Amino acid sequence: MASKSTDEVGQVKLKDSNMAGYGGKAHLDLRKKAAKADIQWRGSGKKPGVEIWRVENERAETSGEDKANFGIKKWPEDRHGEFFDGDSFIVLSTEADPKNDKKLRHDIYMWFGSDSTQDELGVAAYKTVELDDLHDGEPVQHRVVQGHEPKSFRDLFPNPIIVLSGGVNSGFNKVTAKEWTPRLLHVHGKKNIRVDERAATAMNMNHADVFILDAGDKLYQWNGRKSSPFERNKASRAVNQLRSERMGLAGIGKVDFEVIEDDHSKEKHDHFWAHIKGSYDDVKDSAGASNLKTSASKKRERAIYCISDRSGELTIKRETKDGDEFLMSSLDSSDVFVVDTVGEIFCWVGSKASRKERAFAIPTVEKFMEKEGINTWTPVTRIDEDGRYPPAFKRAFSG
Numbered sequence: 317m318a319s320k321s322t323d324e325v326g327q328v329k330l331k332d333s334n335m336a337g338y339g340g341k342a343h344l345d346l347r348k349k350a351a352k353a354d355i356q357w358r359g360s361g362k363k364p365g366v367e368i369w370r371v372e373n374e375r376a377e378t379s380g381e382d383k384a385n386f387g388i389k390k391w392p393e394d395r396h397g398e399f400f401d402g403d404s405f406i407v408l409s410t411e412a413d414p415k416n417d418k419k420l421r422h423d424i425y426m427w428f429g430s431d432s433t434q435d436e437l438g439v440a441a442y443k444t445v446e447l448d449d450l451h452d453g454e455p456v457q458h459r460v461v462q463g464h465e466p467k468s469f470r471d472l473f474p475n476p477i478i479v480l481s482g483g484v485n486s487g488f489n490k491v492t493a494k495e496w497t498p499r500l501l502h503v504h505g506k507k508n509i510r511v512d513e514r515a516a517t518a519m520n521m522n523h524a525d526v527f528i529l530d531a532g533d534k535l536y537q538w539n540g541r542k543s544s545p546f547e548r549n550k551a552s553r554a555v556n557q558l559r560s561e562r563m564g565l566a567g568i569g570k571v572d573f574e575v576i577e578d579d580h581s582k583e584k585h586d587h588f589w590a591h592i593k594g595s596y597d598d599v600k601d602s603a604g605a606s607n608l609k610t611s612a613s614k615k616r617e618r619a620i621y622c623i624s625d626r627s628g629e630l631t632i633k634r635e636t637k638d639g640d641e642f643l644m645s646s647l648d649s650s651d652v653f654v655v656d657t658v659g660e661i662f663c664w665v666g667s668k669a670s671r672k673e674r675a676f677a678i679p680t681v682e683k684f685m686e687k688e689g690i691n692t693w694t695p696v697t698r699i700d701e702d703g704r705y706p707p708a709f710k711r712a713f714s715g
Contacts, residue, residue, distance in 0.1 A: 351446040356388050361410045361422050361451055366472050368396060371404040371436045371443070386439040394561055397473035401429040401462055401513075402483040404436040406444055408455075409472055421704060422455035424448060425469055429479070430462045441678070456704055459678075461693035463510070466660070468706070470508065475557045476550045478511040498591040499530040503551040504603060506544075511554050518594030523578055524602045526551040529591055530558060534572040536588050541578040542602070616658065616688070618642070618712070623652040623680050625672045632684055641714040649701055652677045654684065657712045661685070663698040664709075 351357055360367055368391035388406060399405060405427040413419040424447055426440045448455050460469055462479060470477060478501065500516040503509065503526040511528070514520040521527055522540060526547045529536040535558060537551050555573060562571045576585050578599075589595065617638040624631060632654065635646065647653050649666040652673045663677050681696060699705060 351450045354387070354446070356390055357447060357450055360447065361408055361420065361455075364411050364420065366396060367408045367410070369406045369443070371406070371439045386435060388439070388443050397475050397557065398478045398480065398561075399427060399429060399462070400480050400483050402431040402481075403429050404432045404440040406440055406447065407469070407472065408447065422451055423458060423468070424455045425458045425460050427460045427465075427469075428462065453700060454703065456706060457678075457698040459696040461695075463512075464693040464695065465508070465510075466695050467508075475553045476503070476509055476511050478554055478557070479513065481513040498532070500592070501528040501530060501554070503528065503543075503547050503554065505547070509547055509550045511550075516592055518589075518592050518596065518598035519600070521592075521598075522600040522603045528555060528558070529588060531591050532562075533570075534574070535559060536574050536576055538576045538588065539578055543578075616656070616690070618658055619656050620646070621654040621656070621684070622648070623654065623673055623677060624650075625670055626651075630672060630676055630680060632680055642712050644713045647701075652680075654681055655709065655712060656690075657708070660695045660697065660708060661690075662706075662709050662712070663696060665698065665700050667701040 356369060369388040370391050372387060372389045391405065407425040407427060409423040409425070410420050413421045424444050426444050428437055428440065432440075444457060448457060458466070458469070460466065465477065480499070498516045500514045500520060502512050502514045502520070504512075516529070521538070524542040525540050526543045527538045527540070528551055529538065535555050537548075537555055539548050539551075559571045559573065574588075576588055618636075619638075620635045620642060621632050622635050624633070635653070636642070642655070647664055647666070649668045650670075651666050652669050653664045653666070655662040655664060661681065663681050665674055665677055669677075678696070678698060684690075685692065685694065685696075697706060697709070699709065
């Protein structure tokens, strides 16, 4: 496709990178050996279901020199769908292949909290490649950022996603009833209804949404008078999830639940407002702007770019003009292509792409996004030419 290239976006000098040996046979062999040695991966993806790991600053083997290293740890099933904005998670979805019930297919999601550290992001990316190696490159890889989870990710969980503040060390299993600090959870959204923790203050509440007050041994669901039935239903499901997690925790035991309607009353429900800083008068009429971190983004059109090292250095060039149709036949097996649909970015890896092109595919896409001013939360999905194509990818192409 070199003759059709219209715009060179940038290049990566491999000789100046500390990843020059990345992706070679020796490197791949070592990586797969390391993956098999990590006890956290054992048995993963062997049967349909969802498995989750959290990036932690301590490996499973806590003795000797490994103690201070980053690693991953299996996330308990009863907390699936619960995340922390200060953490990074790896989610593996395994399902039967509808075309061959004797085969399994996998999707790997890297979920990044808005306050994840760069170290955690790097470990999550590396361990995702490692997990992909364990399954012989068959999985489809997805990069997901807090607050902008695609439907395919949200559908993995029967209840709405709950995102709590801080890291896992502030989790439920670390405290007792006497030590409990009340949490205020904000249930909001239209199609993508989500649950995010807010500081327990009336200034963070509004009459258009639903709020859950988690007081440890009691949960309250406060229904804003302008909230939708969908938000109320999702809130009830989130409460049931929290109650089931809480049962049996030290010093808590049974968890009571109460629904409070926003009925203009300032005097009622003193037991609820006792946990909230401020008063009913401080509750806002409608929701304000999201406090999630987002980057500035300039308007752009759909486009296809080619990542190639034919010149000796890794370059990314635009292959389409504004308004051009996307044709599947235009993708060349010898290179890697970035298919930007605006709502989502796909990284298509040709079966004959060079070792360097394959190794630098996602890092190049991330640098491209930064240079082009594309929001960092835009979902990025990597797929192999001979692998499974997500429906959204196929819909982007004419015919």
